[in-house]
Amino acid sequence: MGIFQSFFLGGFECSTQIRRDGRRLDLLRSTGHDRFALQDYRxxxxxxxxxxxxxxxxxxxxxxxxxxxxxxxxxxxxxAEEAGVQVIWDLCHYGWPEDIDIWSDAFPARLAAYAAAAAEVIVRETGRPPLLCPVNEISFWAWAGGEVGRFGPNRTGEGARLKRQLVRAALAATRAVREAVPGARFVCAEPLIHVEPALHDAPDHVAGAEGHRNSQFEAVDLMLGRAEPELGGGPDCLDLVGVNFYPFNQWYHGGSTIPLGHHAFRPLRDMLLEVWERYSRPMFIAETGAEGSGRASWLHYVCGEVRAAMAAGVPLEGVCLYPILDYHGWDNDRLCATGLLSSPDASGRRRVHEPLAEELRAQRARLEAARVTAPGLDAAA
Known part of the structure; x- marks a missing residue:
């Protein structure tokens, strides 16, 4: 038996960032999931x-x-308890209370106290230690919020500083929860990317592409204490490694996206193997999905690569379809048809995207039997 109750997981978009224009998003509310959670889980x-x-x-x-x-x-x-669904709960998904200065020492301390309190609520209600993601996608948040000012804290040129502050907060939250609720498990979910030099005979392009590609590992290395141990990282702070992979996660350095099927598109199996060899922790694909008519074909590609990676010795625990519900875009409110399930009607009923459902049925048959448990799982707990 693996870590999760099913090899395939569903991911509910729960972003709460503040946009450039000052509007706070609440994707759990706008998708209706906060009102129709039981129906959605069922x-x-x-x-x-x-x-x-x-x-x-x-x-x-x-x-x-x-x-x-x-x-x-x-x-x-x-x-979730009534439906018998196992949940990885994100504690901080791009948003935080407005009275906290995210750059201050109070931010890690406040997140740690809130994380411990949340863990205690979960164990009181369920009788089980929780599965938590303290800070979602540190690397992406550092870029979006600190480097290009796409959302809070809406800064530019401060991505490295924000990344380290988010790492401090994630470390503080992890340790606070471990003390409050022994047996809790933790997910560190980070983007999985590939960056190709636009000009292979130009040293600056080659070095720039490789530097950007390696940046995907920086947050996890900081959590582990492999880099900048003064931040407080250590081996005890990395448990489950989640990788988030979308069709737009490969690009030329300083240039355009590399499409699936192009000769420069790096096979997902190779990327998964690299992460496994680097960290040797239980792994799963924490987010993956495509939009519109590409949903089923993307899942077909990902699952074929997952099977190949598992055959090569990568002990993957699961694949999370994300977002599992259609949602309105962060920046322009357009309907993003990414989900297995549509937006709800007044009673909470959602339409099923049948091509994706059919592909999911086929892949479940192929992958459920191939589930493996990562070696050393108990030691990583």
Whole structure:
């Protein structure tokens, strides 16, 4: 038996960042998942999905420093219990309470206290230690929020500084939860990318591409204490490694996206093997998906590469379809048809994207029997 109740997981978009224009997003609300969580969980179970990624909204929970209101979370937690669904709970998914200065020493301390309190609520309600992702996609957040100012904290040229602050916060939260709830498990979910030099005979292009490609490992190396140990990282702070992989995750240095099927597109199997050889921790694909008519074909490609990686010795624990619901885009509110399930009607019913459902059925038959447990799992706990 692996870590998850099913090899395929469903990921609910739970971003809560503040955009450039000052508007805070709340994807759990805009997708209707906060209202229809029980129906959503049961709908996924009909497709053989018994494990999910979902999230808490920190800005709704911590109304004042150290004062927690769990009303936005408890109905979802109770719905998961009623449906028998296993959940990886994201604690900080690009958003935080507005009274905290994200650059201050208070930010890691506040996240740590909130994380421990959330873990205690989960174990009190369920009787089991939780599975948590303390800070989602540190590398992407550092780029989007600190380097190019796409969303909070809306800075430019400060990506490296933000990455280290987010690492400090994730480390503090991990250790606080371990102390409060022994047996808790943790996911570190980071983008999986490939960057190709536009000019192979130009040393600056080659070096720039490789430097950018290697940056995908920096947050995990910092968590492990392999890099900049003064931040407080250590081997005890890396548990499950999640990699997030989308059709746009490969590009030429300083240039365009490399499309699937192009000779420069690096096979996913090779990328997964590189991560496994680097960290030797339990691994899963924590996010993957495509939009529109590409949904089924993308899953077909990913699962073929997963089978090849597993045959090469990579002990993958699962694949998370993300987002599992259609949602409205972060920047322009357009409907993004990415999900297995559509937006809800007034009673919470959602349409099924049948091509993706059919591909999922076929891949479940191929992959469920191939589930393996990563060696050394108990030691990583």
């Amino acid at each position: 709908a996924l179970a009909e497709h053989g999905i018994a494990a999910v990624r979902d999230g808490l909204r920190w800005h709704l929970i911590e109304k004042a420093p150290g004062v927690y209101d769990w009303d936005s979370f408890l109905p979802m937690l109770q719905a």
